[in-house]
Amino acid sequence: MQKVYSVGQINSYIRDMFDQDFVLSRIGIRGEVSNCKYHTSGHIYFSLKDESGSLACVMFAGARKGLSFRLGNGQQVIVRGSISVYERSGSYQLYAKEIQLDGAGLLYERYLALKQELEDMGMFAAEYKQPLPFYVKRLGVVTAPTGAAIRDIINVSTRRNPWIQIILYPALVQGQGAAESVAEGIRALDRAGVDVMIVGRGGGSIEDLWAFNEEIVARAIFDCRTPVISAVGHETDTTISDFVADLRAPTPSAAAELAVMDVRELLGQMRLYREQMQRAVGYRLEECRQKLLHAQMRLSHASPGQRLNADRQRLMEFENRLQERMQANLREKRHRTGIYIEKLRGLSPLDKLAAGYGFVTDEAGTRVYSTRQVRQGGQLNIYVSDGLIRARAEEIIPEDRSGFGGS
Amino acid sequence: MEIIKEKEAQAGTPDLTLEEAFGRLDQVVEALESRDISLEDSFRIYQEGMKLLKLCNEKIDQVEKKILVINGEGGLDEF
Numbered sequence: 001m002q003k004v005y006s007v008g009q010i011n012s013y014i015r016d017m018f019d020q021d022f023v024l025s026r027i028g029i030r031g032e033v034s035n036c037k038y039h040t041s042g043h044i045y046f047s048l049k050d051e052s053g054s055l056a057c058v059m060f061a062g063a064r065k066g067l068s069f070r071l072g073n074g075q076q077v078i079v080r081g082s083i084s085v086y087e088r089s090g091s092y093q094l095y096a097k098e099i100q101l102d103g104a105g106l107l108y109e110r111y112l113a114l115k116q117e118l119e120d121m122g123m124f125a126a127e128y129k130q131p132l133p134f135y136v137k138r139l140g141v142v143t144a145p146t147g148a149a150i151r152d153i154i155n156v157s158t159r160r161n162p163w164i165q166i167i168l169y170p171a172l173v174q175g176q177g178a179a180e181s182v183a184e185g186i187r188a189l190d191r192a193g194v195d196v197m198i199v200g201r202g203g204g205s206i207e208d209l210w211a212f213n214e215e216i217v218a219r220a221i222f223d224c225r226t227p228v229i230s231a232v233g234h235e236t237d238t239t240i241s242d243f244v245a246d247l248r249a250p251t252p253s254a255a256a257e258l259a260v261m262d263v264r265e266l267l268g269q270m271r272l273y274r275e276q277m278q279r280a281v282g283y284r285l286e287e288c289r290q291k292l293l294h295a296q297m298r299l300s301h302a303s304p305g306q307r308l309n310a311d312r313q314r315l316m317e318f319e320n321r322l323q324e325r326m327q328a329n330l331r332e333k334r335h336r337t338g339i340y341i342e343k344l345r346g347l348s349p350l351d352k353l354a355a356g357y358g359f360v361t362d363e364a365g366t367r368v369y370s371t372r373q374v375r376q377g378g379q380l381n382i383y384v385s386d387g388l389i390r391a392r393a394e395e396i397i398p399e400d401r402s403g404f405g406g407s
Numbered sequence: 408m409e410i411i412k413e414k415e416a417q418a419g420t421p422d423l424t425l426e427e428a429f430g431r432l433d434q435v436v437e438a439l440e441s442r443d444i445s446l447e448d449s450f451r452i453y454q455e456g457m458k459l460l461k462l463c464n465e466k467i468d469q470v471e472k473k474i475l476v477i478n479g480e481g482g483l484d485e486f
Contacts, residue, residue, distance in 0.1 A: 134426030137468060145476070145486075154474060165472045168486055184479055192481055263467060266425075270463055273432045277456045280439035284449050 008087070015085035018092060024083040029055065029094060030102055033075045044071055048079060048094065057081075059096040066098035068108075070236055075205065076102040101206055108206070111213050115240055118215070123222050124243045130227040132247060133195045135261050138165045140194030140226065142185035145170035149202040149231070149252040156256035161263040167194055173201040178211035183220035190224045197224065198255045199241060200231030212239035221245050231255035350385070359383040371398045425466045428459050435459065 005013075018024050031048030038044055042061025047054045057079060059067060071077070081096040101108060118124065139157060143149045145168060157164050169185030172178045182199065189197050199221065201209070211217060212232045221228045221244045230245030231252045242248040249255035300306055345351070353359065360368040361381045368374060374393045382389040423431065435456040439449055474486035 134424065134429075135466065137466075140477075162471055163467065163469050166474045166486075167483070168474065168476050170476055188477055188479055188481060192477055192483075266429075266463070266467065269429065270432075270460055273436060273456065274460055276436045277439055277453055280436065281449055281453045284439070284446060288446050 007090070011085060011087040011090050014090075015087055018084050026080075027083060027094075028078055028080045030076070030078050031055065033071055033077055034073050036071050036073050038071075044096075046071060048077070056091065056093040057096050058093055059099065063095075063097050066096070069101065069206070071099060078102045103207070107210060107213075111240065114213065114215055114218075115243065118218055118240065118244065123218065128222070130246045132227050132229070132259065135266070136161075136164065136195040136259055138167060138194040139256075139259055140167050140169070140189035140192070140197035142169045142171050142182055142189060142197065142199045143201050143252070144173045147202055149200060152202075152251070152253040153198060153256045156253050157260045160257070160260045163263065164260055167192065173211060174204065174208045179214035179216050182211050183214075183216045186217075186220040186224050186228070190226050194226055196227045196229065196259045198229045198231055198249075198252065198259060199245065200229075200249075200252050200255060201233070202252065203234040203237065206237075209233050209237055209239055212241040214240075217241055218244045229255045229259055353383065353385040358389075371396050423459075423462065425463060428463050428466070432456060432459050432463075 029048055031050050031054075034047045034049050034054070036044065036046040042064065044059040044064075044067070046057050046059075048057055049055070059071075059081075063081075066080075078100045079094060079096045080098040080100075081094055083092055083094050085092045122128070141150060141153055143153070150168060154166060157166060167189060169189050171185040172181035186197065186199060199217075200212070209232055212230070218240050221230070221241060227246040229247045229249050230239070230241040231249040231254065232239045232241055233251075235250040238248075247258060249258055359382070361383070362368055362373060363379045363381070365381070366373070368380065374380065374396055376393055376396055378393045380391045380393060382391055435452055438444060438452050439456070444452070475483045476486045477483055
């Protein structure tokens, strides 16, 4: 009876056979990429196929430095590595260490050589880079008249500035004569006069983008007096045009964003300037008006007219006070006069006469108030309330009345 | 900031680019907001600012345009 082996034993045996094979351990295979998957772990799984069949391939994350572009389905590549067995599934696969674009591999060599050459000539030097104008009125575009690139550029540009003038040079961007066409477009737009120029195209294979790696295009960009933005393919594609241009944009849309100023922003800024200026001048005016008002007030306080008015005022106050004083005095005097009248009334001789007193004079009419004024037998006049009595002094009898105190 | 000379304000403006005009407007606003300019200067500078704004408006040229296609000889056609 034949010997029976386990699956593990046989897979391991086959694997050893593969691994010992000199050819399989160092092999280059040409084919087209399909089923390409970038795994989150960093490994890339894909198949290589040709008319006759396909071959499973893997590039481990650790070997990724052997791949300088993004692997994609449909690419013609040359993969170098080793073929071994994956024991768990009993399948063999190509463990890729290095992947190059086939044919493009040659192109890539040329690309590197030209890049080095132009760099050595200083064509990428920062001092030749022209700044983009602040505000672009005329935008030149060198690209294919059909396709996403021109549509994106038109959309983005007119969205940012609806009044922009776009001038397109419809260039052949791939295939025979593309580089010449692009270079001619750059020169034509430079002659016509635009503020800035976008040169580029949408994404494609390295062969599709090749025109932008040609020296004739690089020179046209370098010689162009108008600032040039290069926008070739996708973000990951880098062409010589990108290096020599004044600015590199990752995509045509991004190029339009970079080239065209958002006009609403400008108009908004202008509104702001206007407001700020008006506010500042208004504020200044108000300030001056206030100062003027203040000065006016101070001036009018100090004016001769005002002084005169103030003096007049004081004068009137004096006059009033004087008048009041006079009135008061008058009232007081009148009052006192009243009192005197009352007093006098009490002292009136007539009243006294009416009360039975008499007023005595000598012949000469001099009031008699002392015995000493009268001689015996002398004539006296006695006035009473209703007339005069002539009398003679019969007897004079002095008496001491000093105790009465009347005089 | 130095006060903008009157001559400059009148003769210099038409040649300004939009960017320069904006830079100048920055200065104008700054000057107007500073406390130590006279009322006369502020009026003059304000006037210059208004001229600059007018210039900006003209530079922006708010007319919608057709997209043009240029050929190798420099002839222009509508796209």
